[in-house]
Amino acid sequence: MIIKTTRFGEIEVPEECIILFEGGLPGFPGETEFALFPYEKDSPFSIMQAIVNPDLTFLLADPYRFYNDYMFELDDQMAIDWGFSTENPPHVYTVATLKDTLEQMTVNLLAPIVVNWVTRIGAQLIIDNKHYSVQQLLFPEGIKMKPAPKETGRGG
Amino acid sequence: MLVLTRKPGEKIFIGDNMSLTVVEVKGDSVRIAVDAPREVKIYRGEIYEAIIAENKAAVIAGDMKQLDGLKKLK
Numbered sequence: 001m002i003i004k005t006t007r008f009g010e011i012e013v014p015e016e017c018i019i020l021f022e023g024g025l026p027g028f029p030g031e032t033e034f035a036l037f038p039y040e041k042d043s044p045f046s047i048m049q050a051i052v053n054p055d056l057t058f059l060l061a062d063p064y065r066f067y068n069d070y071m072f073e074l075d076d077q078m079a080i081d082w083g084f085s086t087e088n089p090p091h092v093y094t095v096a097t098l099k100d101t102l103e104q105m106t107v108n109l110l111a112p113i114v115v116n117w118v119t120r121i122g123a124q125l126i127i128d129n130k131h132y133s134v135q136q137l138l139f140p141e142g143i144k145m146k147p148a149p150k151e152t153g154r155g156g
Numbered sequence: 157m158l159v160l161t162r163k164p165g166e167k168i169f170i171g172d173n174m175s176l177t178v179v180e181v182k183g184d185s186v187r188i189a190v191d192a193p194r195e196v197k198i199y200r201g202e203i204y205e206a207i208i209a210e211n212k213a214a215v216i217a218g219d220m221k222q223l224d225g226l227k228k229l230k
Contacts, residue, residue, distance in 0.1 A: 007220050027208035039223070042230045057216040059223065077194055097214040102225045108214070111207045126199055126207055134210040143225060 003035065004054045011049075013037065018051065019115055019122040026111065026124060031056055034122070036093075036115065046093060048113070060093035061107050066138055070109065072127040082116050091115045095124075097135065102143055106135040 002012050013035040024031045031050045039045035044065035050056035063070040074090060084090050092114055094107040109132035115122040160168060168176045174196065179187040190198050 007216060025211055026204060027211040040227055043226065044229060045223075045226055055215070058214055059216060095211065095214045097210060098216060098218070098222060102222075108207070108210050110203070111210070124207075124211075126197075126203060134206050143229070 001051075003049070003051055005049050005057065006054045007057045008049070011035075013049075013051075016120070019120050021122050021124070023123075026126070028056065036060070036122070045096070048093075048095075059096040059098065060113060061096045061138060063092060063094045063107065063109065063112065066107070067109070067136075072112065072125070072129060074114070074125075082121065083119060084116065088116065088118045091117055096138065103139050105138045106133075107138050108134045109136045110134050 001015060001018065002010055004010055017035050017037045019034050019036050021032050021034060023029060028050075031053055033051040035047075035049045035051060037047055037049075039047050039059070044062040046060040046062070048058040048060050074084070079090075082090070092112050094109060094112050097106045097108070099105055110129065111124050111126050111134065113122055113124050162168060162178045164178050164181055166178055170176070170192075174190075174192040177189040177191070179189050181187075192198060
C-alpha cells in the first residue's frame with residue numbers, strides 16, 4: 001500500500017505492518033490505522049505513521065531497551081480477548097516526545113502502545129503507576145544504551 | 157451539559173448499564189463509585205488529559221533529520 005506522508009513523502013508500506021487501533025489514540029480518536037515499522041534495522045526505535053493523515057507521525061521506543069524493569073499489568077480479560085499467549089505475546093512500545101535536543105527526549109511510560117502482531121490490532125493503554133511519568137527522560141545519562149540488565153528491578 | 161445535585165448514597169444512571177454513586181463527601185473530596193461494563197474505559201480526568209496532551213506533543217513536527225543521532229543506537 002502506498003501512503004502519503006509529510007515526513008517521508010510517498011512511501012510503500014506492506015500490509016503486514018499496518019495496525020488497526022479501534023477508537024484511535026487519546027487525542028486522535030479518528031485515526032484508526034497506522035503503519036508501524038522500525039526506524040532503522042535493529043533500532044530500538046520505530047515509526048508509527050497514520051495511514052490517512054500524512055502529518056501524523058510518531059516516534060516509538062522499545063521501553064525494555066531503556067528501562068530493564070518497566071512493567072505493567074495487562075488486564076486478564078484483555079489478554080483473552082486479544083488472543084495473547086506465550087506463542088503470541090503482546091509487543092510493547094512507548095511514545096517518544098522530541099525536544100530541542102535528543103538528550104532531552106522523553107517517553108510516555110504511563111500510556112504504552114500494545115500490539116498484537118498476529119491480528120495486527122493495537123491500542124494505547126493507560127496504566128496506573130505512580131512511579132511512571134508521561135515525560136520520562138529516555139537518556140538520563142546522555143545518549144547511550146544501558147549496559148547489561150540489572151539483576152533486580154525495583155518492581156512495579 | 158447536564159448538572160445534577162446528589163447526596164451520598166444517591167445514584168446517577170448513564171444509559172442502561174452505567175451508574176455513578178456518590179459514596180462519601182469529606183471536606184473538598186467526593187468519593188464516587190462507577191459501575192460500568194468492562195469495555196468502558198474509566199480514567200481520572202487529569203491522567204487522561206495528560207495522555208492527550210503528551211500524544212499531541214509527541215507528533216513529529218520537524219524534519220526527520222533531527223533523529224539522525226539515533227541511528228547509531230542498535
